[in-house]
Amino acid sequence: MEVVLEMTLPRNAESAPLVRHTLDASLRGLGVTPEIRADIALALGEACANVIQHAAAGMEYEVRARMDGLRCVVEVIDGGGGDSAQWGGGRAPLTAEHGRGLQLIRAFTEDVRIADRVTREGSVVHFEKSLAS
Template identity: 75%
Template structure:
């Protein structure tokens, strides 16, 4: 069985829990264990938080997820940063100090998924955060 979710969400703090819960319910329905679901929820939450905080050029963002029983593939797509922010800096991979309250999102996403990368959108402003996770415990 394959489950595909596509959501267009307002770029506000209330949207992140909604998309996390929706994806988690789908994964639970496929029989995915709680540890794997927690890893995916953490990565998704970090990606959404970054879009909400930094992608000021758009009022909305998209989340696309595909689960086929073996893998979960997620893309979080933003509309780009405002002109005052360097888009490369939004996803900069500088190591945050251990006790910093922010700046560790990419490190966490890489630690809890098997594949994670960020790319620019073809023919449009913005970025795509792509990550994949095996659904096997």
């Protein structure tokens, strides 16, 4: 079975919990363990928080997720106002209040990529997670 979610969300703080809960319910329905679901929720929350706080243009953002029983592939797409460089490549100090989102996404998921959108302004945050426990 394959489950595909595509959501267009307002760029506000209330949207992140909604998308996390929606994705978590789908993963739970597929029988994914709580530990793996928590890793995906954490990474998704960090990606959404970055878009909500830093995307200067656009009132909305998109989240696309595909689950096939083996992998969960997630993309968080912002509406622009910057580029993939806003994510930076450095490491924030462990005591830093901000700037650890990408580190957390990389620590809890696989195949993390940040890219500029091809046809419009904005960035795409892509990550994957194996659903096998």
